[in-house]
Amino acid sequence: MDSINIKKLAEALNFSTSTISRAFRDNSDISAATKSLILEKAKELNYQPNHYASNLREQKSKTIAVIVPELANNYFSQAIHGIERVARENGYHILIYVTDDNYDKEVNFIRHLHNGRADGIIMSVSGEANDHNYLNKFGAKRLPLVFFDRIYEDIKTPRVITNDYNSSFLATEHLIEQGCKRIGYLVVNKTLSIGKTRMQGYIDALAKHNINFEEQLIVDCSNSYEENSTIIKDALTQLKPDGVFTSVERLAFATYYACYDLHLSIPDDLKVISFSSLEIAPLLNPSLTTITQPAAEIGEEAAKLLFKILDDNQDKNVFNEVILQSKIVVRNSTSDSPEKP
């Protein structure tokens, strides 16, 4: 096939190139009938207007950037699906960027996006607790930004979160009700707001049930699988908890592996509950009790907040907060009687 450009398309239709380009810009000078004629012919000839040129005029990339800390986490892949669904309904594409919990990558992505790559950003922040004032440096030019799940509390922008404090309180209480007296809390970055909120729920549940809070039972893990294996095995051996509450699913997996290696039985020797959206949690050995966040719905709500700014010109610098509810799904990893296979 010969290469097609706007001139050839115009010739094929016997229109001027300016009529063609106005049709692509959806200019009201052009009738609906002419527009549909042009779009049909363009499709037939496989012609697409040049993206960069038309976006320079329109100042719109029709793109939402989604920044997540990791992909190998069921929560984020489900949230992305939710965002994508709403974006598509609004005629937008999504781009996905993965920070691997690395703060420098996050800063680079955000800077990069500000030169015309996207119309807005939906982000769950990296796990590292660095200076995030970089977001304020863009001033009025900052792109519309919506946080979900992991947020920077001090940045004035809309956010979608779940009732983490309450869920953590109930998760800890569930372990206590199942007979645990010495409960560890495993977290990746306890200084990040989400880690802190979840930890507070844990601490308050202990207090309510008159269990002493021991600082050492808060186990600060890392982003490395190997390091976590050592950290968790040491914690299980030295601190001898009878239950653990993990703030992210990969710490629950690491706990399972550690128990296999140490010949500890879950739930007899150690009960485990975790924040997780893992769809195969029932297939684990033993099946994992989870605090399940409504991940897809969180993504949808975040996208809706963003379109309120993009389409309805709502102020982008507001603390507009949507809070959704997680639920605890009880399975065998917190069972209080020996498991019957």
Next chain:
Amino acid sequence: MDSINIKKLAEALNFSTSTISRAFRDNSDISAATKSLILEKAKELNYQPNHYASNLREQKSKTIAVIVPELANNYFSQAIHGIERVARENGYHILIYVTDDNYDKEVNFIRHLHNGRADGIIMSVSGEANDHNYLNKFGAKRLPLVFFDRIYEDIKTPRVITNDYNSSFLATEHLIEQGCKRIGYLVVNKTLSIGKTRMQGYIDALAKHNINFEEQLIVDCSNSYEENSTIIKDALTQLKPDGVFTSVERLAFATYYACYDLHLSIPDDLKVISFSSLEIAPLLNPSLTTITQPAAEIGEEAAKLLFKILDDNQDKNVFNEVILQSKIVVRNSTSDSPEKP
């Protein structure tokens, strides 16, 4: 902070705007010292050259688009990591597009990308077997494209695949050696090349061991979780296989759920082996025997093939094929003696 533009940056440094823009284009007229001075000041003032404008000149978006059928699959998230690593080393970003195995989405993404969105595409094709001649319609203007894992055989472009035929042969043979005589093959789309190749390995292994091939034991599943649940339960009840080989991991999960519901024991009543890169396969009940593809390495090789075209001007229309080796990891789901917990 006041908004910053090229003029203000030039004033702050007492350079001309043309010097600034030549520095950003990495023009050899500008000394390294001047360049670094300009880049430093730009960083300090949070200035980035306009993306669309500079890309119009450079004709480069410095972006690789990665198109995958799904994200909630460990194989693809690991492959994306591999691609991202190589892209970053080459100073490129990646964009991720998810087709959800939907052919129309794939076609739309590809068309969209051809108007300047990306410099090249790495794709694992959607599971649907439709006309993929649309890729040829771009003619010489087609973006450099590399396939990985799921490919369209007739499109002349580089690809990275694994030894699927051989792995499937060995997987089927493993089931036979563990005592299976009636082995089902579960596939999502048997007309797609990857499904066909894997099926042929299964058929040939049966033949080698003098086991009759029965067409009905090829179970064609769907993309819907609910439909698969019914399809698989019906197959297990009516065909009574003693082993199943699943071509993608979610069919293995669906088989586990079906066995739980039907009170069939894995591996006593049914042995299961699956293509899967699931990192928590050892944590399943029972642990899952897998054919594990070197997912991250596949992603890296695909990216390297693409950069051969982008940087070394290698012909983009070649059947350049890289074949990597998968390995079978034997676990309890194919154990030939009753499992000891």
